Amino acid sequence: MVTEEEIEHVSKLMRIDIDDHKEFVEKVHSMINYFDILDSAGVESEEISMPEISISNLRKDEHIPFDGKLIEKLNHYKGTYVRAPKMSS
Amino acid sequence: MTMIGLEIHCQLTNLNSKLFCSCKANYRGFKINENICPICMGLPGSLPRLNQEAVKKATIIAMALNCSTPEKIAFFRKNYFYPDSPKNFQITQLNIYGDTSVGGTGSIMVGDKKIRITRIQLEEDPGRLIYEGSSSKNQITLVDYNRAGTPLVEIVTEPDFETPKEIRDFLNILSDILANLGVADPSLEGAMRADANVSIKGGKKVEIKNIGSFHDLEKAVHFEITRQESLHSREIEIVQETRHWDDRRKITVSSRSKEEDLDYRYFLEGDIPWVKIDPETQKTLSSQMPESISSKKERYVSKYNIPAQVADVLSSDKYYSDLFEESHTELNAKEVANIITTDLMGLVDTREKREASKFTSVHLKELADSIQSGKISKNSSKNALHEILKTGKNLTTIIKELDLGNVSDESELSGIICQVISEESQAVEQTKSNPQTINYLVGKVMQKTKGKADPSLTLDLLKKQIGI
Amino acid sequence: MNLKISALDFIQEVKTGNISAEDFVAKTIERIQNVDDKLHAFLSVNQKAVDQARKIDKKVKSGEKVGDCFGMPISIKDNLCIKDSKTTCASKMLEDFIAPYDATVITKLKRQDAIFVGKVNMDEFAMGLTTEFSAFGPSKNPWNADYVPGGSSGGSAVSVSAFECVASLGSDTGGSVRNPASFCSTVGYKPTYGLISRFGLISYANSIEQIGPLTRTVKDTAFMLNMISGIDPNDSTTIDNKNEDYLSEIDSGIEGKKIGIIQEMIGEGIDPAVLSATKDAISKLESLGAICEEISLDMVKYSVAAYYTITATEAGSNLARYDNLRYGYDFPLEGYEFNSYISKARRNFGPEVTRRLIIGGFVPSTGHAGKYFLKALKVKSKLTKEINNVFKKFDLLISPTVPILPFKLGEKIDDPVSLFLVDINTVTANLTGKPAISIPFANSNGLPIGIQLMANSSQDKLLLQAAHALEKTVNLPEVPI
C-alpha cells in the first residue's frame, strides 16, 4: 500500500508542487495499486533484453557546428548566458 | 587502517566531437553558449548520437589499465535536477544488468602496490555554472553549456590507497598513461578531476566532491583523514555522508543534500541500443594501441643503452618521448636522450612554455648530430638550444649568427697549438712521463678559443706536434 | 471540389491536372475554418499553405520534377517538430516553444512536396486516450460531437475523418494512433519499432513509441510509409528496411495465411457490438481464404500494468528537461531558489501528466523498482517471447482495436483505472515492437468500430496486404458532418 507521505516525497523528487492534495493522492493511489497485478505475473526469472547496434554503425567523430546561433532561439541573459535561479548551498 | 578510493574523471579532449552530438569536444576557446546544438541542449525531440571514436578510446583506456572489456556495453540514465544538465539526467554507464560498462575490473601497479580498478564508464560532462552576486540574497546563476556533452571517462578505483602520497603517485602514473595513449591531454585546465571517498578504521565511508585540482585532492584527503581521526579519538561517530571541498577555506564541509536528491532512478537509455564491440574490433583496437610507457623504457635501455633513470623520465612524458622517437637515430640516441633530460626539460616544463617554444624534433636531431660530429661543443649547444626555443631558427644559422661553431679548421687550430706548446714548454716535457698532462694542454687550447676548439681534433693535433 | 478523396486519388488528380493543389489546399483550409470550431482538431493552422501549394502547381505545369506528394495537405500531431513553428505538445509548459529544427519525417515529407496544413490536438505530451487532456481543450468526435475522438492522436484522427486534411501523422506509444483511428473510423498504423525515425518526435516513452500515419485507406497508409520510413542516422534505434515499397503487391490477398485470434483481447468487458464486429471480421477473413484459430497470450493480463509502469518511468525522465530555464513560458525566476522555482514552474503540467510523472518517480525509485519497474520490464520480455512463439505458427493476429465503443466526453476522465482497460488491446504491439493497424470495420448506432491486425517484426508489408484485403470487404456510412 502506498502512503500519502510516499507520494508527497516523490512529488518533491520529481520537482512538481501539487495542489488539491487529497483528490490527487487518491487517484495516484488507485493507479499504483492497480500495478500490484504485476506480482502475480511470475516473471522473476525473466531476462531483460534490448536492441543492439554494432560499434561500426555509430556516428563518425566529426565536428559539425550547428547551423545558426541556437542560443538566440532560447532564453538568454547578459549576452548569451542561460540564467538559472540561485542555488541553495 | 585508512582506506581511500577515487573516482577520476578524464575528458577525452583529443576527440573531434562531443559524446552524443557533433559539437566540438574541446569546448575551450568558444564564446559563451556557442558550442551547442539541439542534442547537447536536450531540446524536445532530439536524440543522442553516440560517438564511435569515444567508445573506441574508452575501450583503449580500459585495455591500458588491464580492465576487462565486455562485448556489449549499455548506457543508463542517471536522473537528477541541476541547471548544468540540460536534460536533467545524465547518460552514463552502470553494471546493474551484468558487466555492461566499457571497462570491467582491472589494476595498475604504483611502485610495488597494486591499485585495483572497479570499473570504467563512459559518460557526458555537464555544463558550467557561474555564480554572480555577493550575498546569497542577490546571487544569480549563469550557465554556459559549451562543455555539456563532452565525452568523459570515469575511472573508479577500489579503496586501495592509504596515504595522500600514494594518491599522488597513482595520479601521476595515470595521467602519463592517458597522455601516452593519445586520448586526452591531462595538462588542459579541468581535463582531469577526481572525487575521493575516505574511511578510517571503524568509521563509515565519507565522499568528498567538488575538488578542483589534483593538488587540492591531496589536501582534501589529508584534511579528511585528520578530521575523521580527531572525531574517532573523541569517540564521536563518523557518519556516512557526502562532503564538499571548500576551496577557499581548504576544509571539507558537509553537504546538506536532501534524501530525494540521492534517488537517481537509474534505468536503461532506450535511445541508444546496446553497443556490440565484437572480438575482432577489440583485437584491432588493442593492436592499434600506442606502445606502453614501460615497454618504451625497456626498449630505450636495451637498444640504446640509455641509463634506466634517464629512460624512465624520457618514456613517461609523451611530449619528450615523442621528441625522442622523431629525432633519434641508432647513432645519436644517447645524445638525444641526454639533451632532452639534462637541458631541454628545465626549459619546457609547462604546457605554456611548450606551446610558446618554436622547438621541433628537427632541431633536436641537428643539435645531437652536431655535438657528435664536433660541429658544436657541449657548452655552446646549451646556448644554441635557448636561441632555438626563442626563434625557431635552424642550428646552422644560429651557429653562424652567434659564432658558436667549433674551431675545427686544422691550420687555424695548429697555429693556436703552436703558441700553447711554446708557452707551456714545461708541461709539454711532462707529457712524455705523464700522459695525463695532455689534458692540461687541451684546456689551455680551449681557453684561447673560448671553448670552441673541437676537442678531439685538438687532442690529435697536440699529440702529433709534441710527437707522442 | 471533392475533399473526400484518398491520398492516392489526390495525387493522381493533381498529376493529371484535373485539380490544382492550390484549389484543394484552399478548400481544405476553408473546411478547417468551417468545421473546426465544433471539432477542435487543430491547434495551429499554416497560413502559408495555399502559397506553398501554388508553387507546387507551378512545378507541375512547367514539367519540373515534383515530389511524390504533389502538395497533399497533411496535418501533423503537435509533438512533431517543424522548424520555426510552434510545437506545444498540447501543454502549457511548451505553449511558446518554437522548434529550431525539422523532425526527420518532416524533412522527408517536405522533400516530397507535402503541405502541412496545421498542427493538431493531442492529449498533453501524448498521455491519454481521449484527447481530453489537451491543455487547449478537447477535440470532438466527428461522428458525434458529444463523444471523445480517442487519443492521444485525437486531432490527427478527427482531421482525417472530417476531411480537414488528406492524411495525418500521429504517434503511438500504447495505441495513440490506433485508438483514435478506431473511434473516428480512419486507418491508423503503428509500424515495427524502428521503422520510422523518432528524431524530432517529442519523447513520452521512447523505448516503445513510434510515429504512425492516419489515413482514409490502407493504400494511403502504405504510401505514407513509403514516404517516411527507413534508417536514419539521427535515430540509432531505426532499422534498415532496404527502401521497401509497401504499395507494390498490396493486392496480394491473404489466402492461406494463418491468423491467430487473441483470446485475452475479446474477453471480459468487451462490448457486444465490438465482439460481433470482430467475429464478422474473422469470418470475412476466412471467406478470403485465411485460416483463423484462437490463441492465448498469457502476459496480456499484465500488459497494461507493465505498460503504465514503463511509460511513466520513461516519461518521468523524458519530461524532466522541462524546467523552464532554457525555453518554456513566461515565469520570472527572481526571488526563487532553483528547486522551488522549477517545482512551481512545473505546475503548468496538466493533472494527467502530473499524475504520470509522480508515478514515474515512484515505480523506479529505490525500494520500489524491484516490485514495479523491473517486473514490468520482465513482463515486457516475456510477452515478447510469447508473441514470437505465436508468430512461429501464425502470420497475423487479430483483435478489436478497442474493446469498447467510443464514449462521451467527461465520462471516464475521472476514473484513470477504468481508462487503463481501454488500452488492453493496443499496448501489446508497443511492448513487443510489433507492427499493428486499425482498420475501420463497422458502425454501431453511428459509432465506429475498428479491427486490429498485428504482424511479426518487419512484416509491415504483409500486414498492409492483409489489412487491405479486409478493408475491401467493408462498406461504411459517410461521416455525418
Ligand SMILES: [Zn+2]
Ligand atoms: Zn551539441
